[in-house]
Amino acid sequence: MDDPKPIKLQAYKISCGHAVLKPDEVNKKNLYIKAERKGADYIHHYLIQIGFFKTNNLSLIYIDPEENLIDRGYIPTFALSSSKTYKKPEIGHIFENNNGTFLKVIETIRSQKMFAFIDIYSGEVRRRQERKITQVYDCWEIISVT
Numbered sequence: 001m002d003d004p005k006p007i008k009l010q011a012y013k014i015s016c017g018h019a020v021l022k023p024d025e026v027n028k029k030n031l032y033i034k035a036e037r038k039g040a041d042y043i044h045h046y047l048i049q050i051g052f053f054k055t056n057n058l059s060l061i062y063i064d065p066e067e068n069l070i071d072r073g074y075i076p077t078f079a080l081s082s083s084k085t086y087k088k089p090e091i092g093h094i095f096e097n098n099n100g101t102f103l104k105v106i107e108t109i110r111s112q113k114m115f116a117f118i119d120i121y122s123g124e125v126r127r128r129q130e131r132k133i134t135q136v137y138d139c140w141e142i143i144s145v146t
Contacts, residue, residue: 007070007071008023008068008069008070009068009069009070009071010065010066010067010068010069011034011045011063011064011065011066011067011068011069012043012045012065012066014034014069014071015034015071015123016034016035016036016122016123016124017033017034017035017075017119017121017122017123017124018033018034018071018072018073018074018075018123019031019032019033019034019050019072019073019074019075019076019142020032020033020034020047020069020070020071020072021069021070021072022047022069022070023068023069023070029051030049030051031049031050031051031072031076031142032047032048032049032050032061032069033047033048033050033076033103033118033120033123034046034047034069034071034123035047035048035060035118035123035124035125036123036124036125037116037124037125037126043065044062044125045062045063045064045065045067046060046061046062046063046125047060047061047063047069048060048061048103048105048118049061050076050103050142051142057091057092057106058091058092058103058104058105058106059105059106059107059108060105060106060107060116060125074144075121075122075123076120076142076144077142077143077144078094078120078140078141078142078143079140079141079142079143080094080137080139080140081137081139081140082135082136082137082138082139083138083139084138085136086136086138087133087136088130088133088136089104089130089133089136090104090138091104091105091106091115092104092105093136093137093138094120094136094137094140095129095130095133095135095136095137096133096134096135097129097130097131097132097133097134098132098134099126099129100119100121100122101119101120101121102117102118102119102120102126102129103117103118103120104116104117104130105117105118114127115127115130117129117130
């Protein structure tokens with residue numbers, strides 16, 4: 001990377017929505033968004049691998065709050081486009097609704113496959129966002145890394 005000495009921080013110390021790298025995978029293709037879901041008693045921390053390419057099997061990766069990560073210090077900026085019209089987003093698509101702009105990912109809970117929706121501007125994990133969709137983007141890439 002372009003950092004001479006990347007600084008490692010524990011996951012809970014990194015702002016939700018920031019781009020991060022794992023210390024043992026310091027490569028732009030291994031770029032992640034650090035996401036959070038606020039539970040009743042504590043905050044759940046996750047990574048979603050976004051790299052510089054779109055993938056159709058994106059999923060939430062649970063991480064220990066004390067796991068060391070490299071904070072890139074920014075919220076990624078996405079270039080969004082569509083190759084065709086969709087009524088509902090598929091896994092890996094970004095879409096807009098009345099609540100914001102979300103990336104649809106897989107979330108496996110108790111052997112059930114469900115979906116989670118990551119607010120691309122805040123990193124907040126939400127459920128049940130596939131209502132009142134105004135636009136679906138099947139093509140996206142990270143355009144800002146600062």
